[in-house]
Amino acid sequence: MESYIVDWFSLIFRWLHVITGIAWIGASFYFVWLDNNLQNPPQWKEDKGIKGDLWAIHGGGIYEVAKYKLSPEQMPETLHWFKWEAYSTWLTGMVLLSIIYYLGADSYLIDKQIADLSQGQAIAIGLAFITGSWVLYELLCSSPLGKNGYVIAGILIAAGVATSYSLAHLFSGRGAYIHFGAIIGTMMAGNVFRVIMPSQRALLAAIEKGESPDPKWGAKAKLHSTHNTYLTLPLIFIMISSHYPMTYAHQFNWIILLVIVAITALARQYFVLQHKKIHKPSILVAAAAATLVLAIVIAPTPIKVAAVAKNQEQVITEKAKAIITERCTSCHSATATDDIFVMAPGGVMLDNLEQMKMWAPRIKARSIDSKDMPFMNKTHMTDEERAVVAQWIIITTK
Ligand code: HEC
Incomplete structure (x- = not known):
């Protein structure tokens, strides 16, 4: 009976998590698309400070969207922010993680053949990984190293390798994958909370005072939203990975995880370049080829069975x-x-x-x-x- 009730909570929170996740990622895809498709506005709009113009038809109406260089002459009464999508995706995700992997640690998280953990130990380790990674990430980005995007990327990749290896040697395959995902999701939601929202607030405050916004915020927001951009597609793979034991249940599951994260981040690169008006379909071809190679390399070796008379x-x-x-x-x-x-x-x-x-x-x-x-x-x-x-x-x- 108890697991019947747990299943209902799991169903409800998974449902909410998927909905909020679609809203978050959907909104961010939409804005990237919007930016990619802005046209040069007519002169009269340019005179009002509009730098990009877009027309669309959807659901029985025609929409006119304008992007300002900085701010409109007069701020509107309602300005829509996009933050609750991110927060509620993270919150529902953490609840789901607790219901499935922490409440059900003995079934889903602990694999005695990998590490003989108690439920309490496993939960403590899981939470320590999630919070610890986030704190280290924050410290790294605000340290002097944070000035160089490539150095940070290098350190993050090395940390990703170490994390994947460690998780796979502490938890069940699924447990390791989902914690890697929870770490990424926490960094992404944290970026919205700690950097992207404050920088937007700083922008508004500066506009109100008639000053130009502090460039510090712009640079910070750019670094963190670049990270979010590349992490989105890998995270979506991890969300659905528990359906695919050929990945998480493989002997080298931690390497497979890293390879798929790299491939999905590479796929993202195609869209990033598209944004800069560079068309490089070869990137998608490379991602597809890498997927094929991975599939071949990790293919199960057929069990040798004697012919049956x-x-x-x-x-x-x-x-x-x-x-x-x-x-x-x-x-x-x-x-x-x-x-x-x-x-x-x-x-x-x-x-x-x-x-x-x-x-x-x-x-x-x-x-x-x-x-x-x-x-x-x-x-x-x-x-x-x-x-x-x-x-x-x-x-x-x-
Ligand atoms: C301790 C409980 C348990 C035992 C024992 C167990 N399974 Fe499962 N099985 C599960 C759970 C939980 C799922 C659903 C989660 C999933 O798909 O990973 C599942 C899903 C499946 C699926 C459906 C998913 C798919 O890929 O189509 C198959 C087939 C399956 N098990 C086969 C087996 C076989 C064969 C055995 C015995 C050799 C077995 N299971 C023993 C718990 C168990």
Whole structure:
């Protein structure tokens, strides 16, 4: 019952997190697009201080958007800020992290084969990584090193490598990935809170006083929003990564994480250049090629299974069925008995041969190609048993 209630909280907060995330990233994509498509305004608009002009049609109306060089002659009564999208995405994300990975630490975060942590230790380590990374990032950017964007980028990349390695050697694969994502998300929301909003406030204050804004803020805001720009696409990959055990459940999951972060950041570079009116589709081609290479390099090595003689098929099938029953049906059954997963996860039930056949390709993907199932190997499946199941899969899918 308890996990039933937890599931509802998880559903509600995931739903909110996705909505707020779409609003945040959607707004920032929209403004980048807007900036990219501004046209030179007609003279009469230029005389009013407008530097870019854009017309659009959407949802049954025609919109006219103008971007000012600095400020309009008169400030409007309502000026829309875009900050709550960022804050609420972060807040709902932290709640979701707590519900799934902290409340359910024993199932999702702790992998005893990687590090024998207690729930309290795992949570403390997770939170220390998130807050610690943010504090270090803030200190780095405000230190003298912060003056040089390339030096900072270099340090951040090295820190990213160390973080990915450490997390993967402390937590389960999913737990490591999601913490890497939480660190990135915290930096991004922190940038909005600590730099982007204050710099916009400083801009407004200067305009009100009729002064030109302190260039310090402009430079700071630029550095931090550059970081946010490159972190968006990697973060979205991490948000959906828990569906892909070929990444997080791989032996070298921490390297795969870094490679995908690099590829997705590279894809972002294409749009950044587009912004500067430089068209370089070769960047997207390179990102696609790198993805292909990664897919080939991490492809599962087929388990060597002895050919099955016709008269052995029945025996293998019986054995495989017994193994699946013993190792999988505590969770994947209409009458699941697991303490946490009381309803068959993913709707996958393996109570009889028919159901096993129906799921054969996914059984292969999850318990042969990657050893992601049984979940955290809670039911202690052995490699010999995997080999028998692999033989059965060959029989059923031929
Ligand atoms: C301790 C509980 C538990 C055990 C035991 C377990 N699983 Fe799972 N399984 C899960 C959970 C939780 C999910 C959903 C999360 C996910 O997809 O990663 C899942 C999802 C799946 C899926 C559906 C996702 C997809 O890729 O289509 C398959 C297939 C699967 N398990 C196969 C197996 C097999 C085969 C075994 C036994 C060798 C097994 N599981 C044992 C908990 C378990």
